[in-house]
Amino acid sequence: MEELSVLIGGKAGFGIDTSSVIIARILNRMGYYIYIYRDYPSLIRGGHTFSLIRASNQKIGAHRNSADYLLALNQDTINLHKDKLNDDSLIIYDSNAVNLEGVADSIARNPIALTELVKQESPSEIMRNTCIIGSFCKAADIKWGILEEVLRSAIDKELDLNLKIARKGYEIPAQVKKIPELNNPALSIITGNEAVSLGLIKAGLDTFIAYPMTPSSGILHSLAQKGSDFGLKVIHPESEIAVILMALGVSYVGEKVAVATSGGGFCLMTEGVSFSGMSELPLVIVLGQRTGPSTGLPTYTGQTELHFALNAGHGEFSRFIVAPGDAQEAYYWSAIALNISTKYQIPSIILTDKTMAEGAYSFNLDEIKEIKNQEFLPWDKKGPYKRYLDTESGISPLVTVPQKDTVVKINSYEHDEYGITTEESALTKKMADKRLRKEKYLLEDLENYPSVGVYGKLDAQEAIICWGSNKGVCTEAAQKLGLKVIHLVVLWPFPLKQFQDALKGVNKTYSIENNATAQLAVLLKRFNINIDQYILKYDGRPFTAEEIERQLEAHG
């Protein structure tokens, strides 16, 4: 596979994030598929932050522990990442701020007096980014026109100054390590969070409500920014408890609604999750996982909320849980999650994690399956309206509020078909059955969706079992080692049939997860499926492909 990685690092607040997007878009316009890994500490200024932009001639969803181009705006970038250099790497660095002590002399380097150069044009240190990107393009023999085009599309403040400074960087003579142009079309590069936002909009989202929390805040930010174009109302209230209760209020009148949070915020929401189950109010919750427990590592990753999502909220009720594996799946399944909530009147939980939520992927809308617009089960208007009419599927006809001559009562207490409180024993059982029955119909329905993905060498006898954002990294390792990958997208109701089909011919299984307790493997045990070998990582960082390859080889 033809590929390369660019690592750019500096202090937090130096604009590393924006720079990584610009570099990614440049490589994208040269025909490469992109994945960006972002690593930053939980602070506003200072600290070390870096992005690794990986470009390939094939679709990718993971980074490798290597840097073919190392762009250093601070000393830490050299000190912390010199292990990622290879014999052919090229270092481009601010020679006013960084020295290369400890780096083998054989490694090529382009020292640029960035601080001095930028000072001549602007008092803003942040402009060093633009200058180093100019130098990088020169060193990679990238046409000025591509760089200019990307800067024009990505920068809205002080464009002329940015262009001037980029040109300065571009004009400095440099050692060249050429990046060839490929023949693929340029795609959109979007984060998991942006994909979730657009997927929800696609399925007709009316209102989005959230309290900021990493790694899901990006959804709040992008919808607050773009939402009004889509007729979307965006609310940021006083707490996650208010968030979910507001969402249920919106749901009650028949609008489509979603919320987003991380583990800590979801803890506060759980009474609302249970309320959604009891009152049968449709609701989508995006749960972006990060390193826990408690405050944990706020800006790092993990896959530790699977069992939390499965069990959140007291009492027993139907729910839908899905964990998309990349941006395209995030778009598709966010729309489907909203549709499923609308159809079954249940809470849907979309499990993302920091790796996917804030990682960026090449995105091709044309590859995504058709998504239909889901309406409520219609009411035939015969007799008085019963909000909780007990039907064969358990799904009651649903109307929007207000509706002339129609009274709509929802209730957190056990209730009768009209929604009036009851404590009567037979009715209690009947309504519990009604609510739980919906999940069985949902499970059948899910047979029509790609609930389980199969990748790698399809006839291999050894298979990696994974879920969520590990799809890309596991597939890459499997392709190299000749293994099969079984990627669970739908986690509840558990798609047993599709999973068993995927398991056919497999005699050895590896569970690869970003947690310490093998949460997916534990779930599989409920269905008498035993995993042979666990490969677990729970230091806040995602797997790299070579890490998985190494561990699989050690076990194999």
Added chain:
Amino acid sequence: MVNLNTYAQNTWCPGCGNFSILTSIKLVLSSLVEEGLGLENIILVSGIGCHAKIVDYINANSFYSLHGRVVPAAEAIKIARPGTKVICFSGDGDSYGEGMEHLIFAAKRNIDITVIVHNNRVYGLTTGQYTPTSPLGYKGRSTPYGTKEHPVNPLELILASGASFLARGTSHGMEQLKNIFKEAVMHKGFSLVDVLQVCVTYYNMYEYYDKHIYELSGYNPQDYNQAFSKIREWDYNTEAPIALGVLYKKEMPSFESSFKQVKVDPLDRENKIKQVLKSFI
């Protein structure tokens, strides 16, 4: 009079102050309907506690919420359906205790909902514990030797939080309650009515209130400073005259009106998604 009865059996204690709130609000709802507001445009929201059963007893749209969570649900309903009248019923344990934060924020936003607090100053349904408005030294089942904390003055707090309508009534004055409720519901902005509603079983204050209450007259509720001192006249603890009526009223922009109500059709959405994606190339 519009028939607003349901088949639900009423399970409040005989003599409960909640009956006067139920009767008064039914009269108000009935008058709203008679004046041309469709019954479907009334949405009732309640929390959890004796007060909350009221929604089972009124044949109108209702959202029977969780303990302390009346207000956020009501706010969202109003934002989504600004043409409706959203009326909340809450208890003192409910909105002055577990849900106090929401109340403060709703007042801060001046969102156009009405909150009627059935303030009996005791937990009824959990059988007799102190609440945020019980007086210092109140002996309840969780504080058998008397509380060691002063009550909160909810009206003072909510005035400071930015509410634009505050009133007080008692369950012994139905005619007045009806008038206050109507004025609160018609007020454009956040309105709160603190009803000194008596719990005959756990904290019978009928006699005490009858001795201390008086009706406001010759009073200008638009004057913030005057409202502030009137609200501080009685602190829910020490002996003092208790003013009833509309204590504060002001016209201010309401939160829900800041939201645009636009529907974008699916095809248009699709095209706009494509535009957004294009900007990410």
